[in-house]
Amino acid sequence: MSEYMAVYKCQLCGEMQRIPQAVKGSTEDIEHLLAKTIFYQKEFGSRPDLVQLMEKMPHRCKDGSLGVSLFVGFKKAQ
Numbered sequence: 144m145s146e147y148m149a150v151y152k153c154q155l156c157g158e159m160q161r162i163p164q165a166v167k168g169s170t171e172d173i174e175h176l177l178a179k180t181i182f183y184q185k186e187f188g189s190r191p192d193l194v195q196l197m198e199k200m201p202h203r204c205k206d207g208s209l210g211v212s213l214f215v216g217f218k219k220a221q
């Protein structure tokens with residue numbers, strides 16, 4: 144079992160953000176979760192440990208602009 148972090152990327156400035164809340168599971172578990180997330184957006188709501196994970200988040204860019212960060216995947220914790 145490994146730990147993964149949800150990663151978001153701002154569509155305006157390109158900055159990547161990692162969410163500190165870890166998701167635990169085998170690579171296959173997370174791959175399955177990701178696939179379901181892509182095809183069935185509701186999957187986030189069915190996992191209690193992922194309830195706070197959003198598909199989109201506001202982002203304050205370094206130059207003061209306001210962008211939209213999109214969920215781009217689960218990064219494996221080192």
Ligand SMILES: [Zn+2]
Binds near residue numbers: 155156202203205211
């Ligand atoms: Zn940004």
